Amino acid sequence: MPDDFGTPNAQDATSQHEKTVQEAAEYAASLDKAVKEDLLNRPLGSVKVSPDQRKQEYTLMRDNPDHLAQFLVDNKATVEQAIKYAKEMESKP
Helix, strand or coil: CCCCCCCCCCCHHHHHHHHHHHHHHHHHHHHHHHHHHHHHCCCCCCCCCHHHHHHHHHHHHHCCHHHHHHHHHHHCCCCCHHHHHHHHHHHHC
16 A cells, blocks of 8 residues: 555545545535625624614715715625615615
């Protein structure tokens, strides 16, 4: 048996298992990243804000362009998302 113990070229059962676990971990990490980018609408661990609270927050920011701009930057909003957000907030009573 060659002396490949502890190298990436090892072919024993433990090495094969380690490679499988590493591949699964990389796959899970890529899924996690995809889900965060595509599905999450707020950061993990954050508290959901009610529609009334969102409207109140927007009303306070609406007349302060610097505050509104910083809010949009902090939330990584695209121009399209910023316009959609403003239209949505302005249409609410």
